[in-house]
Amino acid sequence: MNVDNSLSPHGGALIERVRPLTAHDRERIAALPRIELREQIARECVNIAYGFFSPLTGFMGRADVTAVAETMRLSNGLVWPIPIVLDVPDAELRTAGVSVGATVLLTHQGNPLATLDVAEIFSLDLTALAGQIYATTDPAHPGVQRTLDYANRFVAGDITLVCEPVINPPFDRFWRTPRQLRAELDAVGWRRVVAHQTRNVPHSGHEYLMKGAFMEARADGILVSAVIGEKKEGDYIDEAIVLTHEQLRARGFFRDDIHRTTALLWDMRYAGPREAVFHAIVRKNLGCTHHMFGRDHAGVGDYYDRYAAHEIFAQLPDLGIRSVLTLEWWYCPTCGSVAYEGICGHPDAKQDLAGRLIRSIISGGREPSPQTLRAETLAIVRQCADEYGFGTPFVTEQYLRQRTPPLTIPPPP
Numbered sequence: 001m002n003v004d005n006s007l008s009p010h011g012g013a014l015i016e017r018v019r020p021l022t023a024h025d026r027e028r029i030a031a032l033p034r035i036e037l038r039e040q041i042a043r044e045c046v047n048i049a050y051g052f053f054s055p056l057t058g059f060m061g062r063a064d065v066t067a068v069a070e071t072m073r074l075s076n077g078l079v080w081p082i083p084i085v086l087d088v089p090d091a092e093l094r095t096a097g098v099s100v101g102a103t104v105l106l107t108h109q110g111n112p113l114a115t116l117d118v119a120e121i122f123s124l125d126l127t128a129l130a131g132q133i134y135a136t137t138d139p140a141h142p143g144v145q146r147t148l149d150y151a152n153r154f155v156a157g158d159i160t161l162v163c164e165p166v167i168n169p170p171f172d173r174f175w176r177t178p179r180q181l182r183a184e185l186d187a188v189g190w191r192r193v194v195a196h197q198t199r200n201v202p203h204s205g206h207e208y209l210m211k212g213a214f215m216e217a218r219a220d221g222i223l224v225s226a227v228i229g230e231k232k233e234g235d236y237i238d239e240a241i242v243l244t245h246e247q248l249r250a251r252g253f254f255r256d257d258i259h260r261t262t263a264l265l266w267d268m269r270y271a272g273p274r275e276a277v278f279h280a281i282v283r284k285n286l287g288c289t290h291h292m293f294g295r296d297h298a299g300v301g302d303y304y305d306r307y308a309a310h311e312i313f314a315q316l317p318d319l320g321i322r323s324v325l326t327l328e329w330w331y332c333p334t335c336g337s338v339a340y341e342g343i344c345g346h347p348d349a350k351q352d353l354a355g356r357l358i359r360s361i362i363s364g365g366r367e368p369s370p371q372t373l374r375a376e377t378l379a380i381v382r383q384c385a386d387e388y389g390f391g392t393p394f395v396t397e398q399y400l401r402q403r404t405p406p407l408t409i410p411p412p413p
């Protein structure tokens with residue numbers, strides 16, 4: 001067996017549950033009870049249907065949620081760190097007439113998205129669940145708050161996508177289903193693919209992170225996997241994230257044949273090490289053999305150790321995808337260059353490349369040095385501010401209200 005070949009999807013087979021409606025289905029669909037999905041759940045429904053979440057075939061039942069919470073595995077023993085559930089208020093279930101054994105139509109933006117065969121309806125102890133997944137029950141943790149906000153009735157069962165979403169510009173250039181992306185990577189001969197998870201406009205530290213991981217993994221290519229999903233005010237707007245990464249390749253800072261930017265529809269849970277494992281599984285399904293993890297991957301505040309995500313992979317030898325663990329990149333004036341925590345001997349002189357410095361450059365009209373942020377990147381950021389951000393590259397209340405959603409569900413035929 002050649003271990004360098006692209007990995008099989010998690011669990012062995014890529015799940016695809018897509019059967020677009022025909023005009024003949026109209027009557028059957030019209031008679032089904034309906035549940036309207038909010039954005040987060042609609043995105044997860046799409047991800048299940050196209051196999052981003054392989055081997056999941058639907059929203060989880062109690063046995064899987066409990067096993068995931070307690071053991072970080074599905075009830076069949078396969079590694080899985082975060083519950084994927086559909087919560088619906090009890091009153092809504094009663095009004096719609098949803099019961100076990102029924103088929104339900106899941107809608108989004110008022111249009112049919114998927115059918116769900118209801119296998120189970122159940123409740124959970126949400127505080128206990130939050131504590132197990134996030135290692136805290138502090139509602140200031142956004143993942144905990146998300147869990148506590150669930151309507152405490154869950155509907156489980158397999159789903160089938162009945163209407164394919166339209167991915168709106170500029171994300172249509174970057175979004176690929178796992179089947180499509182695997183075929184494209186195969187066509188260009190990428191056998192060893194290292195994933196870079198991002199929610200950022202790339203500064204020089206990110207570039208070096210990618211370069212280091214590319215060399216360490218002896219990779220054929222770097223797959224930038226930009227997380228597009230729920231935003232909070234002050235985050236970078238999604239459009240700036242994908243378009244700035246793309247221009248690193250377009251302008252040759254990364255060779256055309258070794259770098260590719262993609263979009264993943266996912267709402268961050270900030271679950272630290274558990275979310276790192278989740279990111280690894282999704283990128284394995286996309287065809288990656290390696291996943292890079294830096295400092296405080298998918299963490300928030302001080303809830304997790306800086307390198308907690310590095311330690312968790314030692315407990316999961318059966319995960320398949322390999323982790324490439326990196327320390328911090330910073331700017332060192334003594335070295336006169338971007339420097340690596342594991343190499344540079346002047347940690348007291350280091351200048352942090354993270355957040356605040358880059359934001360002050362972007363907001364303050366200062367010309368960046370190539371040691372921090374490329375002028376080409378800044379130019380794209382400014383274009384995105386004008387074109388998509390209502391004048392700023394950071395998420396505002398107006399952006400949240402008026403932006404074009406990344407995903408639209410068209411009306412049925």
Ligand SMILES: [Zn+2]
Pocket residue numbers: 332333334335336339344345346347
């Ligand atoms: Zn140094």
